[in-house]
Amino acid sequence: MTELTNLTVAQIRDGHRAGDFSAVEVAEAFSANVADAKALNAFIVETPEHALSAAKAADADRAAGTLKPLSGVPIGMKDLFCTHGVQTTAASHMLEGFVPRYESTVSQKLWDAGAGMLGKLNLDQFAMGSSNETSYFGNVISPWKRKDGGNAALAPGGSSGGSSTAIAARLCPAATGTDTGGSIRQPAAFTGISGIKPTYGRCSRWGIVAFASSLDQAGPMARDVRDCAIMLENMAGFDPKDATSLDMAVPNWEAALSSDLKGKTVGIPKEYRLEGIDPDIDAMWDAGIAMLKDAGATVVEISLPHTKYALPAYYIIAPAEASSNLARYDGVRYGLRDLPEGAGLQDMYASTRADGFGAEVKRRIMIGTYVLSAGFYDAYYTQAQKVRTLIARDFEQAFTSCEVILAPTAPSAAFGLGEKMADPLAMYLNDVFAVPASLAGLPAMSVPAALNREGLPLGLQIIGKAFDEQGVLDAGLAIEERAGFTARAEKWW
């Protein structure tokens, strides 16, 4: 029998349904892998008992003929989703020990669909980072190594770095991620897996620790496109508790999957051809264009003229929202309290927040506070929101001549841990291709497309029209089928 931990979500679901194996066997196999992979530091909390109990229920449901869509599938949960009775930290010292008495809408939907939880996955602190180096609970290490004979520890991408590593290392078949400015797509690209950020509003934000409300969107990460479709179907859906939730039916994305792109037009944004970019990235992109043509699509060049302003606009809007969203961490109602001897309330705030937030979180709160402060609001925040309108318009215009857009997910393969930590700006630039779709709220996914000359995975990004996750998944599937990406990290941990 194939090793259970090599199975995809679809294979586990179908195999369990067929009686090829029990859900308990699956849960135990993955939990064993989790327990064996401490060196990757992908999990902040392991919850084998949760996975096991869901597995037992799945086995009982199979016996009773009441199987659910994800019965028997254990998954990883990014530690940004509040989970009832299980510590939820957002990878911060601030929330260390915080045990919610409520369950996020998305995780609740997954449990209701029969999934079990293997544990809470590490991430960049409050989802702020692109390398998983800002976690209070330590770096997540990518399972991938460069084939240069060296042994440099590589970044799994961020902020959903625990999710990407866990899937790439076969610690779980799928996981939740959240994407504010590329936090699903970039780590997926860095670790050779797939991930989709749906249209803003598809997945409820209720119970997800907020980073930047107008950008945050949950989505699945998994080994292939089909698994992303299955997961997303069980994460998405209208939630009256989130005022920005889309009141739309959830399509049967998996059932409708089709890699036949005849009659479809794919746009190639000329502004994404950056000067001096890694030739491997360009080569992968060109190969991707060829694959989509092969799948029957027509390819046209399009223009997204305000692309270069997306990243600076993002680095005003996201920190501004974050500076306000993170004001609730004040040591009064939950989380860390640092009360120096004789301190008053305001001192307690300052001390608690100094101690509870990491350097990157503080940096973004500071930027956000500054750009919203008296006298600067219009010059920074209002201007950025106007530019955001222009960026959204660019996409609207582009989508008059194509159905989906193809671009690289990131400008490089995974970089080494520590390589970019000294320079925040260099780190931010890694999200250059991911951020525009976030600002426009559009569905976008990354699929693994190639290995670079160092043997590291590279991802292609497909951006779709609002609500057209199907178009994105279909184009992703067309690439997946043609790229034949089967490489996986050799186990060293």
Add this chain to the structure above:
Amino acid sequence: MSDYRIKGETGEWEVVIGLEVHAQITTNAKLFSGAATAFGAEPNTQVSLVDAAMPGMLPVPNRECIRQAVRTGMAIEAQINTWSRFDRKNYFYADLPQGYQISQLYHPLVGEGSITVEADEKAGIPEPKVIGVERIHVEQDAGKLMHDQHPTMSYVDLNRSGVALMEIVSKPDMRSPAEAGAYVRKLRAILRYVGSCDGNMEEGSMRADVNVSVRKPGDEFGTRTETKNVNSVRFVMAVIEGEAKRQVELIESGGTVVQETRLYDPDRGETRSMRSKEDAHDYRYFPDPDLLPLELDDAFLAECRESLPELPDAKRDRYLALGISPYNADVLTAEVEAARWFDTLLDAGAKPVAAANWVTSELFGALNRMGRDLTDSPVSPQQAAELLGLVADGTISGTIAKTVFEKMLESGDGAGAIVERDGLKQTSDTGAIEAEIAKILTANADKVEQYKGGKEALFGFFVGQTMKAMQGKANPQVVNELLKKALG
């Protein structure tokens, strides 16, 4: 124009007043959560995960809060903005769990409107005055801090956190404590008519931030101070008086007024600077990204308008047209309960002028004695209409009516039944009256002489004696006529 002036050493000063009234919107649930809003609950029992700002919690606005604010705006004939937004006002305080208050700065729900205060000669308001309202916006209330429970700790109760408030911002149009007092009373009456706020200042469901500055008449506005959370009309007036005096003395002694937040201490009758709010204010307002713009459609607006009751000004005009005196019209429209009671009385067939006189004197007098108010009046409007009807159709006299009313209050019985039972019907039996008159004139022959000698004032004496002899049941008009005849 108000001639209220503060007399300083350098001359007379005019006081300029603007009020920001926070009115708790009458709803079952909070502005952005489903937690209850009832007053007086155990601490933190009316707090949802949303109100406590737990991680990942999100606001969803309560339709009723929006509806009531819109209806209030319509009641003061204000601009209703069909596109508005919620903004975050960011600051740190222990009663503010989110670290920001969801409010409306840039695009409030309600724009400019106005409130007219009636003339009140005695209070120095010689003619009705229109006070401009700048805006009404909807926002969250904060929680409550208790300082006296523990030697080194303050306690936080979040029951109020997230309760919906309307902030009703006046223009700096008031010029005397009396005008400000009249404005608050009128606003309170309107809110209670509309049903958008119960106006209960003791329980904090209505409170005012009082902005005061002084200037020499004709000069530019001076620097203002803002005294927070003043919770009675009397205190509002006291704050203005005290603060205006303080500012004048300060300026005249060479100082300058600092724009600051102050707190009123009712025990000492003075305001003081609030240390805790000394922080340079930089609220970093920006649109709340958890909420979309609020767009109101025509059907929503139509329902708001159609559900508005007759408002105090319109009601007052209607009463005046019915011949009711301006004083009575003011008294009857000042409180929505009185107006509703009176309208029911009219609907039950009572004659307006007589009914107004009776309610404002007899009924209010009786209630006052009993320490009750209209909402628990022992006499219903229907019962009162019956009583007034008996007077109007001549069945009983006004004097007997007082007796009947007393009996009604005691027994709860109907006026008709009491009149019947106690034989209080008025009589127009000329024979019986003439017989009594004859006896009285005989017994008071001396007074008859004096009357005939020109002392006409004695006529009243004969009327009184006759009425007394008839046990009050004689028809006064008939008595008058017969007496005139008998006295020649």
Add this chain to the structure above:
Amino acid sequence: MTIDQATVRKIASLARIAISDAEAAAMEGELNGILGWVEQLGEVDVTGVEPMTAVIPNVLRLRDDVIDADPLTGGGRRDDVLANAPAAMHGFFGVPKVIE
């Protein structure tokens, strides 16, 4: 626009984050680097452009005025609300004494 250390301290104070002199010095450089970079937005001609209000066309839904319709957004769960409090006292959250 460049910011100095005094401004850094002022922002930190507004954000209620205690910082040391060394941190203020380090942040001065970092923040100026980032702010200098985002200032390129000033080049964009935004004449007649409205700031974005809703990234995906959607209307703000309103909730019915019903108490505790959904326990997840309703009250009456004091134990849950206080469960993680650093200082829960007699049903209240305790904080260092505040002088108003």
